């Protein structure tokens with residue numbers, strides 16, 4: 522899979538993409554992530570990429586020119602399954618969308634800043650918009666990092682234990698059951714006996730029932746879906 526990220530702040534991805542699962546996925550060649558600094562595509566002598574909104578009002582708007590030039594260049598090189606604008610206006614990101622996007626060959630994520638991008642970018646280039654929640658971030662970068670993380674960990678071969686991603690919370694609209702590890706008794710706080718029983722059938726049943734109970738208590742809305 523190839524992910525192209527269009528941003529004014531490529532440095533913001535340094536931490537998230539150079540540690541843990543994403544770092545390993547890149548190392549194994551399971552994903553290629555290319556960061557494009559939109560400013561490099563400015564034709565302005567001061568490398569400007571934003572301007573005042575027509576009609577007045579507060580804040581600056583990212584211009585179409587530099588963004589269009591990056592996207593046109595990328596589209597001339599390969600086909601893209603999705604060209605996504607990270608925006609609080611977008612569809613709320615969830616596990617189902619992560620699963621769907623993880624089946625893509627090539628995707629572009631566009632990160633907005635200031636008051637957002639010129640509407641014509643959204644009208645003519647963007648296939649859909651994603652929000653990671655009903656709050657406004659200072660830019661799309663952190664949201665894009667969240668989306669990339671959720672997608673990349675689903676790619677075959679990325680997580681060591683192949684079944685692990687499938688047993689995550691949300692994969693079947695249920696939260697994950699509680700997990701424990703050694704010691705089995707910490708100052709009198711004991712691990713449930715069933716997990717030490719060695720009886721796989723009983724353990725599976727217990728986990729299912731716990732997942733259901735936890736979902737009922739913490740996220741009853743998931744059971745309505």
Ligand code: ADE
Pocket residue numbers: 607608609633651652653654655656657658659660661664
């Ligand atoms: N950009 C700013 N806020 C955002 C959000 N909540 N989700 C996605 N992109 C954003």
